[in-house]
Amino acid sequence: MSAGAPPLLSARNVVAHYGPVCALRGVDLDVAEGEIVTLIGSNGAGKTTLMMTIFGDPRASEGEIRFAGRDLTRLPTHEIARLGLAQSPEGRRIFPRMSVLENLRMGAALGRPDCFAQDLERMFSIFPRLRERAGQRGGTLSGGEQQMLAIARALMSRPKLLMLDEPSLGLAPLVVRQIFEVVRDLNRAEGLTVFLVEQNAFHALSLAHRAHVMVNGRITLSGAGRELLARPEVRAAYLEGGA
Known part of the structure; x- marks a missing residue:
């Protein structure tokens, strides 16, 4: 500062x-x-x-x-x-019945709709495992993958x-x-x-x-x-x- x-x-x-x-x-x-x-x-x-x-x-x-x-x-x-502000909460709290992609769409609700594809590609480059799991329900991911998803979901809003x-x-x-x-x-x-x-x-x-x-x-x-x-x-x- x-x-x-x-x-x-x-x-x-x-x-x-x-x-x-x-x-x-x-x-x-x-x-x-x-x-x-x-x-x-x-x-x-x-x-x-x-x-x-x-x-x-x-x-x-x-x-x-x-x-x-x-x-x-x-x-x-x-x-x-x-x-x-965006939060990745304790315990991850992803939407277990939604797919990885749907969870990321939820995170993008406060972002820029015109940049969704760009932001999605950015998340997949940061967390390549999420690209492999894009159509999979969040609740079936491993703990590490769920944490990646929780952070990526928060980042989709382009937080300060x-x-x-x-x-x-x-x-x-x-x-x-x-x-x-x-x-x-x-x-x-x-x-x-x-x-x-x-x-x-x-x-x-x-x-x-x-x-x-x-x-x-x-x-x-x-x-x-x-x-x-x-x-x-x-x-x-x-x-x-x-x-």
Whole structure:
């Protein structure tokens, strides 16, 4: 982010609840255009809640979330998506009865209809396996193929910001490496801005320009991805079988 330039996405003092339970406790976070920012933490730390709160479900009960200068905190989810945010959610959540091609058409609903063929070919070049599976129902794909489809579906909308929630969840190590290599290549070649929520701390911190650690709904550590990767307390907690 150049000096003085506002972040593409910013969260300020964001608090969110699930009923009486406070899930986010005053979160501050920025994502600058063209960078990869990752949020790591244990299961239940509040990572997914932050990503869902950015999309308006649950609503922030306090604080402000802004994207490209727009206040998102009271916008409905479909209007937030139209601003250029796209999410590949935890658990992938593809349409299992739809074919790969039909899933990609759904992702393109917020893109440019006149560029569908071009965007489709781009997805097939990024994920060649999807070309082979184009007519196959999404629910019959392997876990890795479903994750590729979830990311490709999000990319079909031509987002300004791609939000990835636990893309490595349940995948074999080789597939995890492939997924993270795709994200790195998209960022380097196209300048795609990425906000990544991830439990796999090694891959996430190796990939990220900047990173944050979340514990019990609060961000407790921040810094460059490689810097956090080298910190003893991060290694003990997230890379060496610690708490």
